[in-house]
Amino acid sequence: MDTDTTLKHGIKIRHPEFDFKSNIPQYWFCDNPVITHNFNGYNLLFPEFERFFVRSVNYFRSQIHDPKLLQQVIVFSAQESLHAQAHEDYFKVLERQGYKIDRFLRYYKRYALMIERMATPKLCIALTAAAEHYTATIAHIVFTNPELFHGMHPTMKKLIIWHSAEEVEHRSVAFDVMKTVGVNYPTRLLAFFMTSLDMLLWSTLSTLMLLHQDRISLLKSFQFKRQFSKQFGSIKRQMRQSLLAYIKADFHPDDINDLQQAHKQLKEVGINE
Numbered sequence: 001m002d003t004d005t006t007l008k009h010g011i012k013i014r015h016p017e018f019d020f021k022s023n024i025p026q027y028w029f030c031d032n033p034v035i036t037h038n039f040n041g042y043n044l045l046f047p048e049f050e051r052f053f054v055r056s057v058n059y060f061r062s063q064i065h066d067p068k069l070l071q072q073v074i075v076f077s078a079q080e081s082l083h084a085q086a087h088e089d090y091f092k093v094l095e096r097q098g099y100k101i102d103r104f105l106r107y108y109k110r111y112a113l114m115i116e117r118m119a120t121p122k123l124c125i126a127l128t129a130a131a132e133h134y135t136a137t138i139a140h141i142v143f144t145n146p147e148l149f150h151g152m153h154p155t156m157k158k159l160i161i162w163h164s165a166e167e168v169e170h171r172s173v174a175f176d177v178m179k180t181v182g183v184n185y186p187t188r189l190l191a192f193f194m195t196s197l198d199m200l201l202w203s204t205l206s207t208l209m210l211l212h213q214d215r216i217s218l219l220k221s222f223q224f225k226r227q228f229s230k231q232f233g234s235i236k237r238q239m240r241q242s243l244l245a246y247i248k249a250d251f252h253p254d255d256i257n258d259l260q261q262a263h264k265q266l267k268e269v270g271i272n273e
């Protein structure tokens with residue numbers, strides 16, 4: 001049974017349980033290996049990402065004097081830590097399905113730590129805010145395209161809805177911390193482009209690594225990708241538009257509000273809103 005803890009300001013810490021021991025199909029997303037491994041690939045990146053977000057935001061805790069934002073930082077950190085743990089638990093599903101992921105994870109961890117060591121704390125918070133824009137955009141796609149979930153295994157649907165809903169809830173926290181500590185617009189832009197390159201590089205590498213283990217050729221992969229694009233062609237356009245909104249100087253994450261939809265879907269998968 002799910003338990004939850006209500007905290008102030010509309011963001012909540014929840015402790016849903018996921019039945020990762022159940023029989024999750026190998027290609028659980030639209031029966032399509034490329035789309036499934038794209039999500040599996042993101043899944044491999046999330047724990048490192050999210051622990052980095054928590055460190056970046058908490059570095060500036062002593063400079064946050066707005067009690068509301070401070071409270072949000074606390075809940076943000078708890079939500080991200082729980083996301084990281086849930087995605088790490090999912091690693092076992094991939095291993096049970098026969099995938100070798102340790103080497104990839106080692107390389108990715110080494111790379112992520114190197115970036116963190118080289119970046120200033122202000123660049124780190126700007127990278128976090130940009131990455132949070134990515135996760136909130138993915139959440140927006142999730143909540144505006146419910147047909148993506150038709151026939152999806154309930155455990156995976158629950159994992160995606162829960163994570164997406166909390167990304168919607170805390171979408172502005174890192175951005176507001178970044179503003180509070182005076183990160184300028186060029187740094188914000190630089191971080192957005194660095195994050196975009198990072199996402200593209202590592203999500204492509206992780207997807208290809210998993211497809212390679214399935215012995216699926218590049219040509220076959222393109223065919224699966226095209227099949228998905230035919231089914232859900234508008235998603236790519238929607239994603240591009242939402243992502244690029246970040247480069248407007250007056251952008252704020254709360255310009256988009258999916259909260260009602262997020263909470264409705266949380267309820268549908270049996271998690272308290």
Ligand SMILES: [Fe+2]
Binds near residue numbers: 080083163167
């Ligand atoms: Fe998250």
Ligand SMILES: [Fe+2]
Binds near residue numbers: 135166
């Ligand atoms: Fe997040």
